[in-house]
Amino acid sequence: MNIYRCACGNPVYFENDQCLACGRRLGFLPERLTQAALEPLPGGNDLWRAHTPEGEMGEYHRCRNYSEQNVCNWMVVSDNGERYCVACRMNRIIPNLDRPGNRDKWLNVEREKRRVIYDLLRLGLPFLAKRDDPHTGLAFAFMEDQQPTQEFVDSSWSGGKVFTGHAKGLITINIIEADDAAREALRQQLNEASRTLLGHFRHEIGHYFWDRLILEGGRLAGFREVFGDERQDYQSSLRRHYQQGPPANWQQHYISAYAAAHPWEDWAECWGHYLQITDALETAHALDMGVSLPRDFDELIRVWSRVSININLMNRSMGMRDAYPYVLNDSVVAKLRYIHEVVEAERSA
Ligand SMILES: [Zn+2]
Ligand SMILES: [Zn+2]
Ligand SMILES: [Zn+2]
Numbered sequence: 299m300n301i302y303r304c305a306c307g308n309p310v311y312f313e314n315d316q317c318l319a320c321g322r323r324l325g326f327l328p329e330r331l332t333q334a335a336l337e338p339l340p341g342g343n344d345l346w347r348a349h350t351p352e353g354e355m356g357e358y359h360r361c362r363n364y365s366e367q368n369v370c371n372w373m374v375v376s377d378n379g380e381r382y383c384v385a386c387r388m389n390r391i392i393p394n395l396d397r398p399g400n401r402d403k404w405l406n407v408e409r410e411k412r413r414v415i416y417d418l419l420r421l422g423l424p425f426l427a428k429r430d431d432p433h434t435g436l437a438f439a440f441m442e443d444q445q446p447t448q449e450f451v452d453s454s455w456s457g458g459k460v461f462t463g464h465a466k467g468l469i470t471i472n473i474i475e476a477d478d479a480a481r482e483a484l485r486q487q488l489n490e491a492s493r494t495l496l497g498h499f500r501h502e503i504g505h506y507f508w509d510r511l512i513l514e515g516g517r518l519a520g521f522r523e524v525f526g527d528e529r530q531d532y533q534s535s536l537r538r539h540y541q542q543g544p545p546a547n548w549q550q551h552y553i554s555a556y557a558a559a560h561p562w563e564d565w566a567e568c569w570g571h572y573l574q575i576t577d578a579l580e581t582a583h584a585l586d587m588g589v590s591l592p593r594d595f596d597e598l599i600r601v602w603s604r605v606s607i608n609i610n611l612m613n614r615s616m617g618m619r620d621a622y623p624y625v626l627n628d629s630v631v632a633k634l635r636y637i638h639e640v641v642e643a644e645r646s647a
Pocket of ligand 1: 304305306317320322
Protein backbone atom coordinates (compact mmCIF):
# COMPACT_ATOMS: atom_id res chain seq x y z
CA MET A 299 0.00 0.00 0.00
CA ASN A 300 1.14 3.50 -0.78
CA ILE A 301 1.33 6.52 1.54
CA TYR A 302 -0.43 9.60 0.20
CA ARG A 303 -0.35 13.33 0.84
CA CYS A 304 -3.14 15.74 1.56
CA ALA A 305 -3.24 19.04 -0.34
CA CYS A 306 -1.73 20.57 2.86
CA GLY A 307 1.27 18.20 2.60
CA ASN A 308 0.37 16.01 5.58
CA PRO A 309 0.79 12.24 5.03
CA VAL A 310 -2.59 10.46 4.79
CA TYR A 311 -3.37 6.77 4.60
CA PHE A 312 -5.58 4.51 2.54
CA GLU A 313 -8.36 4.27 5.16
CA ASN A 314 -8.55 8.00 6.02
CA ASP A 315 -11.61 10.08 5.17
CA GLN A 316 -10.33 13.27 6.75
CA CYS A 317 -6.91 14.94 7.10
CA LEU A 318 -6.01 15.17 10.78
CA ALA A 319 -3.74 18.20 10.16
CA CYS A 320 -6.01 20.56 8.17
CA GLY A 321 -9.44 18.92 8.53
CA ARG A 322 -10.06 18.60 4.77
CA ARG A 323 -12.35 15.80 3.72
CA LEU A 324 -10.55 13.07 1.77
CA GLY A 325 -11.64 10.54 -0.81
CA PHE A 326 -9.78 7.77 -2.59
CA LEU A 327 -9.77 7.95 -6.41
CA PRO A 328 -9.64 4.31 -7.55
CA GLU A 329 -8.85 5.05 -11.21
CA ARG A 330 -5.83 7.09 -10.12
CA LEU A 331 -4.94 4.95 -7.08
CA THR A 332 -4.52 7.99 -4.87
CA GLN A 333 -6.09 9.81 -1.97
CA ALA A 334 -7.35 13.32 -2.78
CA ALA A 335 -8.39 16.32 -0.69
CA LEU A 336 -11.99 17.28 -1.48
CA GLU A 337 -13.30 20.77 -1.99
CA PRO A 338 -17.13 20.97 -1.87
CA LEU A 339 -18.78 22.48 -4.95
CA PRO A 340 -21.86 24.69 -4.59
CA GLY A 341 -25.28 23.18 -5.22
CA GLY A 342 -25.50 20.67 -2.38
CA ASN A 343 -25.37 17.65 -4.71
CA ASP A 344 -22.42 16.02 -2.98
CA LEU A 345 -20.17 17.26 -5.76
CA TRP A 346 -16.51 17.76 -4.91
CA ARG A 347 -13.37 18.92 -6.66
CA ALA A 348 -10.47 16.55 -5.95
CA HIS A 349 -6.98 17.88 -5.29
CA THR A 350 -3.72 15.97 -4.90
CA PRO A 351 -0.18 17.39 -4.57
CA GLU A 352 0.09 16.70 -8.35
CA GLY A 353 -2.77 19.09 -9.07
CA GLU A 354 -6.52 19.19 -9.61
CA MET A 355 -8.09 15.84 -10.53
CA GLY A 356 -11.59 16.85 -11.61
CA GLU A 357 -15.11 16.51 -10.19
CA TYR A 358 -16.31 13.54 -8.18
CA HIS A 359 -19.12 12.49 -5.92
CA ARG A 360 -18.75 10.22 -2.95
CA CYS A 361 -19.68 6.55 -3.17
CA ARG A 362 -23.17 6.13 -1.74
CA ASN A 363 -21.69 3.87 0.95
CA TYR A 364 -19.51 6.86 1.86
CA SER A 365 -22.09 9.66 1.82
CA GLU A 366 -24.96 7.66 3.38
CA GLN A 367 -23.37 4.83 5.38
CA ASN A 368 -19.83 6.01 6.12
CA VAL A 369 -18.39 2.55 5.49
CA CYS A 370 -16.47 3.53 2.31
CA ASN A 371 -14.07 6.36 1.42
CA TRP A 372 -13.93 5.90 -2.35
CA MET A 373 -15.06 8.36 -5.00
CA VAL A 374 -16.96 8.14 -8.27
CA VAL A 375 -16.21 10.32 -11.32
CA SER A 376 -19.12 12.78 -11.33
CA ASP A 377 -20.38 12.18 -14.87
CA ASN A 378 -20.23 8.38 -15.10
CA GLY A 379 -23.79 7.80 -13.88
CA GLU A 380 -22.83 5.44 -11.05
CA ARG A 381 -23.88 5.93 -7.45
CA TYR A 382 -21.48 3.38 -5.98
CA CYS A 383 -17.69 3.16 -6.28
CA VAL A 384 -16.02 0.37 -8.26
CA ALA A 385 -15.66 -1.71 -5.06
CA CYS A 386 -19.19 -1.21 -3.69
CA ARG A 387 -20.91 -1.81 -7.03
CA MET A 388 -20.08 -5.47 -6.55
CA ASN A 389 -22.00 -5.82 -3.27
CA ARG A 390 -24.95 -8.12 -3.76
CA ILE A 391 -25.86 -8.80 -0.13
CA ILE A 392 -24.89 -6.76 2.91
CA PRO A 393 -25.56 -7.71 6.55
CA ASN A 394 -28.85 -6.93 8.27
CA LEU A 395 -27.96 -3.61 9.91
CA ASP A 396 -30.85 -3.84 12.38
CA ARG A 397 -29.02 -6.59 14.22
CA PRO A 398 -26.66 -5.37 17.00
CA GLY A 399 -22.98 -5.54 16.10
CA ASN A 400 -23.52 -6.00 12.38
CA ARG A 401 -22.66 -2.43 11.42
CA ASP A 402 -19.18 -2.75 12.98
CA LYS A 403 -18.65 -6.07 11.26
CA TRP A 404 -19.76 -4.60 7.93
CA LEU A 405 -17.35 -1.67 8.37
CA ASN A 406 -14.45 -4.12 8.87
CA VAL A 407 -15.56 -6.23 5.91
CA GLU A 408 -15.78 -3.17 3.62
CA ARG A 409 -12.34 -1.92 4.66
CA GLU A 410 -10.66 -5.25 3.82
CA LYS A 411 -12.69 -5.59 0.62
CA ARG A 412 -11.32 -2.26 -0.61
CA ARG A 413 -7.79 -3.45 0.11
CA VAL A 414 -8.23 -6.52 -2.08
CA ILE A 415 -9.80 -4.43 -4.87
CA TYR A 416 -6.81 -2.12 -4.54
CA ASP A 417 -4.59 -5.22 -5.03
CA LEU A 418 -6.34 -5.94 -8.33
CA LEU A 419 -6.14 -2.33 -9.50
CA ARG A 420 -2.44 -1.93 -8.63
CA LEU A 421 -1.60 -5.18 -10.46
CA GLY A 422 -3.72 -4.18 -13.45
CA LEU A 423 -5.79 -7.39 -13.26
CA PRO A 424 -8.98 -7.52 -15.35
CA PHE A 425 -12.30 -7.73 -13.50
CA LEU A 426 -15.90 -6.63 -13.95
CA ALA A 427 -18.91 -6.32 -11.69
CA LYS A 428 -21.41 -9.18 -12.04
CA ARG A 429 -24.00 -6.46 -12.53
CA ASP A 430 -22.29 -5.58 -15.83
CA ASP A 431 -21.45 -9.14 -16.86
CA PRO A 432 -23.40 -11.95 -15.16
CA HIS A 433 -21.07 -14.63 -16.57
CA THR A 434 -17.57 -13.36 -15.89
CA GLY A 435 -18.29 -10.60 -13.36
CA LEU A 436 -17.52 -10.47 -9.66
CA ALA A 437 -19.95 -9.95 -6.75
CA PHE A 438 -19.88 -10.13 -2.96
CA ALA A 439 -22.36 -11.47 -0.43
CA PHE A 440 -21.70 -10.60 3.22
CA MET A 441 -23.90 -12.87 5.32
CA GLU A 442 -24.33 -14.27 8.80
CA ASP A 443 -25.48 -17.65 10.08
CA GLN A 444 -29.26 -17.71 10.45
CA GLN A 445 -30.61 -18.54 13.89
CA PRO A 446 -33.67 -20.79 13.80
CA THR A 447 -36.80 -18.83 14.66
CA GLN A 448 -40.17 -20.29 15.57
CA GLU A 449 -41.45 -20.05 12.00
CA PHE A 450 -38.26 -21.51 10.63
CA VAL A 451 -37.96 -24.75 12.62
CA ASP A 452 -39.48 -27.34 10.35
CA SER A 453 -38.26 -30.28 8.33
CA SER A 454 -36.75 -28.00 5.67
CA TRP A 455 -34.42 -26.20 8.13
CA SER A 456 -30.90 -26.87 6.90
CA GLY A 457 -28.96 -25.35 9.77
CA GLY A 458 -28.65 -21.84 8.33
CA LYS A 459 -24.87 -21.93 8.13
CA VAL A 460 -23.10 -19.55 5.78
CA PHE A 461 -19.86 -20.84 4.26
CA THR A 462 -17.16 -18.42 3.17
CA GLY A 463 -16.30 -19.34 -0.38
CA HIS A 464 -16.40 -18.63 -4.11
CA ALA A 465 -18.85 -19.89 -6.71
CA LYS A 466 -18.94 -18.61 -10.31
CA GLY A 467 -17.80 -15.10 -9.44
CA LEU A 468 -19.84 -14.72 -6.25
CA ILE A 469 -17.67 -14.42 -3.15
CA THR A 470 -19.54 -15.13 0.08
CA ILE A 471 -18.02 -13.98 3.36
CA ASN A 472 -19.50 -15.09 6.68
CA ILE A 473 -19.32 -11.85 8.68
CA ILE A 474 -18.43 -13.81 11.84
CA GLU A 475 -14.92 -13.57 10.32
CA ALA A 476 -15.04 -9.83 11.12
CA ASP A 477 -15.29 -10.67 14.83
CA ASP A 478 -11.73 -11.00 16.20
CA ALA A 479 -12.56 -13.39 19.04
CA ALA A 480 -14.65 -15.71 16.87
CA ARG A 481 -12.07 -15.73 14.09
CA GLU A 482 -9.23 -16.50 16.53
CA ALA A 483 -11.25 -19.40 17.97
CA LEU A 484 -11.70 -20.76 14.44
CA ARG A 485 -8.00 -20.33 13.71
CA GLN A 486 -7.09 -22.43 16.74
CA GLN A 487 -9.74 -25.03 16.00
CA LEU A 488 -8.46 -25.41 12.43
CA ASN A 489 -4.81 -25.23 13.55
CA GLU A 490 -3.97 -22.43 11.11
CA ALA A 491 -0.82 -20.29 11.38
CA SER A 492 -2.83 -17.18 10.62
CA ARG A 493 -6.43 -16.27 9.77
CA THR A 494 -7.47 -12.78 8.70
CA LEU A 495 -10.43 -11.20 6.98
CA LEU A 496 -8.14 -9.78 4.30
CA GLY A 497 -6.63 -13.25 3.86
CA HIS A 498 -10.12 -14.62 3.15
CA PHE A 499 -10.76 -11.99 0.47
CA ARG A 500 -7.38 -12.65 -1.15
CA HIS A 501 -7.91 -16.42 -1.11
CA GLU A 502 -11.45 -16.32 -2.52
CA ILE A 503 -10.56 -13.84 -5.23
CA GLY A 504 -7.82 -16.31 -6.19
CA HIS A 505 -10.56 -18.80 -7.14
CA TYR A 506 -12.19 -16.09 -9.26
CA PHE A 507 -8.94 -15.44 -11.12
CA TRP A 508 -8.32 -19.15 -11.62
CA ASP A 509 -11.51 -19.21 -13.70
CA ARG A 510 -10.51 -16.06 -15.58
CA LEU A 511 -6.76 -16.50 -16.12
CA ILE A 512 -6.19 -20.27 -16.06
CA LEU A 513 -9.38 -21.89 -17.34
CA GLU A 514 -10.52 -19.17 -19.76
CA GLY A 515 -6.95 -17.93 -20.25
CA GLY A 516 -5.90 -21.22 -21.88
CA ARG A 517 -3.26 -21.95 -19.24
CA LEU A 518 -4.46 -25.33 -17.91
CA ALA A 519 -1.40 -27.30 -19.07
CA GLY A 520 1.04 -24.89 -17.41
CA PHE A 521 -1.07 -24.82 -14.26
CA ARG A 522 -1.11 -28.62 -13.96
CA GLU A 523 2.66 -28.81 -14.32
CA VAL A 524 3.11 -26.59 -11.27
CA PHE A 525 0.06 -27.27 -9.08
CA GLY A 526 -1.00 -30.76 -10.17
CA ASP A 527 -4.17 -32.05 -11.82
CA GLU A 528 -7.28 -30.24 -10.62
CA ARG A 529 -9.58 -32.89 -12.19
CA GLN A 530 -9.32 -35.02 -9.03
CA ASP A 531 -12.73 -34.87 -7.37
CA TYR A 532 -12.99 -31.64 -5.40
CA GLN A 533 -15.63 -32.63 -2.84
CA SER A 534 -13.99 -35.92 -1.91
CA SER A 535 -10.58 -34.19 -1.72
CA LEU A 536 -11.98 -31.69 0.79
CA ARG A 537 -13.70 -34.46 2.74
CA ARG A 538 -10.44 -36.39 2.93
CA HIS A 539 -8.63 -33.25 4.11
CA TYR A 540 -11.10 -32.61 6.93
CA GLN A 541 -11.24 -36.27 8.00
CA GLN A 542 -7.58 -37.28 7.75
CA GLY A 543 -5.70 -33.99 7.80
CA PRO A 544 -2.87 -33.05 5.41
CA PRO A 545 -0.08 -35.45 4.38
CA ALA A 546 2.70 -35.66 7.00
CA ASN A 547 5.26 -33.91 4.77
CA TRP A 548 2.96 -31.08 3.61
CA GLN A 549 5.38 -28.41 4.84
CA GLN A 550 7.89 -29.41 2.14
CA HIS A 551 5.42 -28.75 -0.67
CA TYR A 552 2.69 -26.36 0.45
CA ILE A 553 2.31 -22.92 2.00
CA SER A 554 -0.39 -24.18 4.38
CA ALA A 555 -1.99 -27.47 5.39
CA TYR A 556 -5.21 -26.44 3.62
CA ALA A 557 -3.32 -25.91 0.36
CA ALA A 558 -2.64 -29.66 0.32
CA ALA A 559 -6.38 -30.41 0.06
CA HIS A 560 -6.71 -29.83 -3.72
CA PRO A 561 -4.81 -27.98 -6.52
CA TRP A 562 -7.56 -25.30 -6.57
CA GLU A 563 -6.99 -24.58 -2.88
CA ASP A 564 -3.23 -24.65 -3.38
CA TRP A 565 -3.61 -22.02 -6.11
CA ALA A 566 -5.92 -19.84 -3.99
CA GLU A 567 -3.59 -20.03 -0.99
CA CYS A 568 -0.54 -19.12 -3.10
CA TRP A 569 -2.48 -16.37 -4.91
CA GLY A 570 -3.39 -14.85 -1.54
CA HIS A 571 0.26 -14.96 -0.51
CA TYR A 572 1.33 -13.30 -3.73
CA LEU A 573 -1.08 -10.40 -3.10
CA GLN A 574 0.05 -10.18 0.52
CA ILE A 575 3.76 -10.18 -0.34
CA THR A 576 3.52 -7.61 -3.12
CA ASP A 577 1.29 -5.34 -1.00
CA ALA A 578 3.62 -5.54 2.00
CA LEU A 579 6.63 -4.73 -0.22
CA GLU A 580 4.81 -1.71 -1.64
CA THR A 581 4.15 -0.53 1.92
CA ALA A 582 7.79 -1.04 2.95
CA HIS A 583 8.86 0.87 -0.16
CA ALA A 584 6.43 3.74 0.52
CA LEU A 585 7.61 3.94 4.14
CA ASP A 586 11.16 4.52 2.89
CA MET A 587 12.46 1.42 4.68
CA GLY A 588 15.26 1.05 2.11
CA VAL A 589 13.23 -1.52 0.17
CA SER A 590 13.14 -1.60 -3.63
CA LEU A 591 9.96 -2.62 -5.44
CA PRO A 592 11.30 -5.29 -7.79
CA ARG A 593 9.48 -6.54 -10.89
CA ASP A 594 12.04 -9.37 -11.16
CA PHE A 595 10.69 -12.40 -9.30
CA ASP A 596 13.96 -13.68 -7.78
CA GLU A 597 14.74 -10.22 -6.46
CA LEU A 598 11.17 -9.94 -5.12
CA ILE A 599 11.56 -13.16 -3.10
CA ARG A 600 15.01 -12.11 -1.86
CA VAL A 601 13.68 -8.73 -0.65
CA TRP A 602 10.58 -10.34 0.87
CA SER A 603 12.53 -12.86 2.95
CA ARG A 604 14.47 -9.97 4.48
CA VAL A 605 11.37 -7.79 5.02
CA SER A 606 9.25 -10.62 6.45
CA ILE A 607 11.93 -11.45 9.03
CA ASN A 608 12.06 -7.77 10.00
CA ILE A 609 8.28 -7.61 10.40
CA ASN A 610 8.32 -10.72 12.60
CA LEU A 611 11.11 -9.34 14.77
CA MET A 612 9.18 -6.06 15.18
CA ASN A 613 6.11 -8.04 16.21
CA ARG A 614 8.09 -10.00 18.79
CA SER A 615 9.29 -6.68 20.25
CA MET A 616 5.65 -5.75 20.67
CA GLY A 617 4.87 -9.03 22.41
CA MET A 618 2.85 -10.32 19.46
CA ARG A 619 2.87 -13.42 17.30
CA ASP A 620 4.82 -13.44 14.05
CA ALA A 621 2.95 -11.48 11.38
CA TYR A 622 4.23 -13.83 8.66
CA PRO A 623 4.47 -17.31 10.21
CA TYR A 624 5.29 -19.05 6.92
CA VAL A 625 8.28 -20.71 5.29
CA LEU A 626 8.69 -20.40 1.54
CA ASN A 627 10.04 -23.81 0.45
CA ASP A 628 11.27 -24.40 -3.14
CA SER A 629 7.97 -25.86 -4.23
CA VAL A 630 6.00 -22.83 -2.95
CA VAL A 631 8.50 -20.45 -4.57
CA ALA A 632 7.93 -22.24 -7.90
CA LYS A 633 4.16 -21.79 -7.49
CA LEU A 634 4.55 -18.10 -6.63
CA ARG A 635 6.83 -17.68 -9.64
CA TYR A 636 4.13 -19.15 -11.87
CA ILE A 637 1.53 -16.75 -10.43
CA HIS A 638 3.95 -13.85 -10.89
CA GLU A 639 4.42 -14.77 -14.55
CA VAL A 640 0.67 -15.03 -15.12
CA VAL A 641 0.07 -11.64 -13.46
CA GLU A 642 2.89 -9.99 -15.40
CA ALA A 643 1.55 -11.41 -18.67
CA GLU A 644 -1.93 -10.03 -17.87
CA ARG A 645 -0.74 -6.58 -16.85
CA SER A 646 1.29 -6.18 -20.03
CA ALA A 647 -1.52 -7.56 -22.21
ZN1 LIG B 1 -4.53 18.24 5.13
ZN1 LIG C 1 -17.73 2.45 -2.09
ZN1 LIG D 1 -10.69 -21.95 -1.35
